Amino acid sequence: MRRKLAAMAVIVSFVLLTGGYMTPEAAQGSGTRPKKSADMGLMLLDQEEGVYVLAVAERSPADRAGVVPGDYLLLAGDEPLQNAAHLDEMMNGAADGFTLTLQRDEQQRQIWFHYR
16 A cells, blocks of 8 residues: 555655656656657646646647647647547657647647657
8 A cells, every 4th residue: 555655755745846647657767758748748647538628738739730728639739639648659650750749729729749
């Protein structure tokens, strides 16, 4: 139980300090450091409707792309986003960016999500 609480504390601390999402596996340390949604300035929450944007860091790649709190991230390229970890996978598979489809105020929008 204590080990689980310690792992959760690491995850919560990461989210609060960096404004991002981290899997329990990543919190334990995997050696290499892949791109994460936190690197893009995003704080995300997995929802049934899509990946919900809780916060966007000022002057971050997400801010420059036009992502705002309250957006739902729906597609990365042509692929439906299943959760925040899936967005991280998509970022690591793309050369320098991809088209991101999001929903804002009942309207879908496409933006170029560039992170270099």
